[in-house]
Amino acid sequence: MAISEKFEYPKSIEGSASLLAKFLNKALFEELKNKKTANGFDLKNAINSGVKNPDSGIGVYAGDEESYDVFAPLFDKIIYDYHGFSKNDKHKTDLNADHLDAPNLDSENKFIISTRIRVARNIKNIPLGTIISKEQRNNVEKIVSETLLSFDGKLKGKYYPLNNMSAEDSEQLIKAHFLFKEGDRFLEAAGLNRDWADGRGIFHNEEKTFLVWINEEDQLRIISMQQGGNIKAVFERLTLAIKLLESKIDFSYNNHLGYISSCPTNLGTAMRASVHIKLPKLGNRDTEFKQITDTYHLQIRGIHGEHSQSESGVYDISNKRRLGVTEVQCVQDMYDGVKALIKREKEL
């Protein structure tokens, strides 16, 4: 923004269905427009993605942990709307896989193609990706990749920096659902694609069942995935990796918001547990499909992740709530909902 240009209430969000548009009225805009965190993250930074992309579902990002305090009059409302979590609530965590009740739902592999669970993490006292400097980003890459390279056993793997990867290799990894895609316009407007592709990369073990994305939307996305529907095995591998990483790196966490993430939808557990599942019949009954997913607090995505479409009746079904519920509950939400979806698909 040129210095002479005034920062005014964004007209582009009028009529938008985003949570930004729902809660940022003119009075609130005036109240927040000159606020900044100690790292210099301001309201313009926070809302630019939703302003540039009026088709956003949410439309805001944070620059650091302090953003959630400084812009609380806006963020708290968005957080309540998305997670049903209010400002006096406390977050809770449970990474004990024994607390999960999840016998394999589909041992004949008729419905569930694959299972994936990821969590986001960001390192304490380093700004989030929206305003991180190039040096800080490179430092995150160094800390995380060196830590991961010390892992052994089934978590042993290699680190592949994006700026050293051929276009064919990255395309192949994206198509096979292992790597983040490039050029996302929501992330672009949030400042998350600056200096692309430096400082970004992917670590994975030989079988690609344990993967870590470095410096995409969050500094770390820790991922466990495999073919089929053994949800418990995927959760167990993830919790092992989280515990190991947490013993070596201090992540940004507080008792109210849980793990701090750049997007408010990922706060708390920062966990998205999903299956790719074949539901060709239910997929043709929009209202009923949505009724079941709403009952179990689930989200429907397309086959190439967020903002993509379903293909051949295959959907990405995941937990929607991540804050105010434990990790075990996130996975249990997904499991219970998928059980109900399979039951209904069989009936049809």
Ligand code: ADP
């Ligand atoms: P995120 O999970 O990090 O929120 P996306 O929705 O963009 O981000 O998904 C990232 C990638 O993970 C996409 O390629 C998506 O197809 C893939 N993915 C998600 N769930 C599964 C799953 N259960 N099995 C295989 N791939 C999956």
Ligand code: ARG
């Ligand atoms: N900013 C995008 C929107 O508002 C995505 C929000 C949730 N997803 C995410 N990857 N953080 O639609």
